[in-house]
Amino acid sequence: MSAPVTAAYGGHPDQFLELTLPAGDGPAPVAVVLHGGFWRAAHGVELARPLAADLAGAGWAAVAVEYRRVGSGGGWPATLEDVAAAFDALPDLPEAARLDLTEVAVVGHSAGGHLAAWAAGRGRLPDGAPGAGPRVRVTAAVLQAGVLDLVRAAEQRLGRGATQEFLGGEPGEVPDRYAGADPVRLLPTGADVLCVHGTGDDVVPLEQSERFAVAAGAAGDRVVVRPVPGGHLELIDPSGEQWAPAREWLGQRRAGRGGSTTLEP
Numbered sequence: 001m002s003a004p005v006t007a008a009y010g011g012h013p014d015q016f017l018e019l020t021l022p023a024g025d026g027p028a029p030v031a032v033v034l035h036g037g038f039w040r041a042a043h044g045v046e047l048a049r050p051l052a053a054d055l056a057g058a059g060w061a062a063v064a065v066e067y068r069r070v071g072s073g074g075g076w077p078a079t080l081e082d083v084a085a086a087f088d089a090l091p092d093l094p095e096a097a098r099l100d101l102t103e104v105a106v107v108g109h110s111a112g113g114h115l116a117a118w119a120a121g122r123g124r125l126p127d128g129a130p131g132a133g134p135r136v137r138v139t140a141a142v143l144q145a146g147v148l149d150l151v152r153a154a155e156q157r158l159g160r161g162a163t164q165e166f167l168g169g170e171p172g173e174v175p176d177r178y179a180g181a182d183p184v185r186l187l188p189t190g191a192d193v194l195c196v197h198g199t200g201d202d203v204v205p206l207e208q209s210e211r212f213a214v215a216a217g218a219a220g221d222r223v224v225v226r227p228v229p230g231g232h233l234e235l236i237d238p239s240g241e242q243w244a245p246a247r248e249w250l251g252q253r254r255a256g257r258g259g260s261t262t263l264e265p
Contacts, residue, residue, distance in 0.1 A: 001056040004049075004064070009089040010082065014072055017086050018045065018064040020056035021098050029103035029254060031060040032087065034067075034119075036110025036145075036236075038162035039079055041071035047236060051107060054238035058251065061099050063090070067115075076167045076177050077130035083115050084122060084131035091135060105140040105250055109236050110204055111162070113146020114183060117212065120193070121186025129180045140192045140253055142246045144235040145204045148195075148212035150182040158204060184212055187219035194249045195225045196235060198242065203232040224249070 004018040022028050033052045037043025045066040052062035067082035068074035074082070090099060108116025118131070120141045125132035147153050147163070151171045154163040164170060167177045179185050193216060195209035206227060213223045226245045228235070234242040 001053075004052075005095065007089070007093055009085045012068055012073060014044075014066050014068045014074075015082055015085070016066050017089070018049070018052065019093065019095060020052055020062045020064075021095060022056050022059045022061060025098075027098055027100040028059060028061040029100050029105065030063060030090065031055045031250065032063045032065060032104065032106045032116075032119075034065055034083065034106065034108035034112035034115045036108070036112040037069065038147075038159035039070050039074065039111045039166040040162065041069040041074070044069075047109070048112070050238045051236060051243070054243075054247065055107070055250070058247065059254065060105075060250070070165050075165065076174075076181065079115070079166070080118065080130045080181060083119055084134065087119060087138075088135040101136055102139075103253070104136055104138050105142065105253065106138050107142040107144070107246065107250075108146060109144040110232065111147055111166075113143040114148060114150070116141050117143055117146055117148055117183035117189075117193075118181060118186065120189040120191040121183055124186045124189070125180060138189070138191050140250070141189075141194070142250065143193060143195045143209065143212070144246065145197050145201055145232055146183075146195065146208060146212070147204055148183050148208050149215075150178055150184075152211060153208065156205075184215045187216050188221045189216075190221065192253070193221060193223045194246060195223065196242065196246050197225070197227055198230040198232060198234060199227045200230055201232045
């Protein structure tokens with residue numbers, strides 16, 4: 001695989017992506033990796049790089065994305081606008097000929113899981129909403145311990161009120177922001193989804209993945225929930241057993257198989 005190539009998709013220092021191409025010369029399916037950190041500036045793209053490198057080694061054109069976060073110019077709507085802009089920049093990259101944009105998977109952990117699910121649902125946003133009118137369609141999403149029901153996350157004050165910080169208030173105070181940012185409001189997306197969640201996760205409870213899967217399945221989307229042993233951070237260790245189900249599922253998609261709607265024990 002190639003060394004990562006950095007490309008800016010905006011003028012802010014945090015508006016960039018890192019593209020790692022797999023071995024070979026032909027077009028490769030794309031996997032976009034979105035890091036977590038409760039949308040806060042304390043954590044950045046360094047969390048996404050190991051998974052991006054692993055995916056590139058497995059034959060994907062891997063894209064690790066940095067974006068503005070709360071404390072560095074992010075929050076509503078900048079963070080969402082950045083994620084949308086990163087996806088929409090892919091067809092214009094100098095390396096675009098190596099990207100098979102008919103097969104675009106997104107992998108996101110924690111708050112990155114939220115952003116991944118939101119990216120998959122962008123096509124349902126009304127005209128004029130932040131992120132509406134996607135140029136690039138997400139065909140599959142791996143949501144790792146994702147914050148996928150923002151109203152419930154706000155009720156539980158996950159991350160010591162991280163959802164309220166991200167959106168600038170409680171659900172009753174800024175309902176339009178929750179409506180435009182909440183993945184459970186943007187269903188069905190048409191993308192196949194794998195939710196991987198640690199059974200011992202005390203940062204983002206398994207309930208978040210389960211609630212999203214029920215809502216998505218009821219809307220007609222294909223969703224698999226895969227509980228795995230462990231807590232919150234093990235999921236982003238490419239050498240760990242908690243990453244293996246995601247890697248395998250993505251590999252099956254490359255082989256022309258894919259998922260079904262199920263809740264696995």
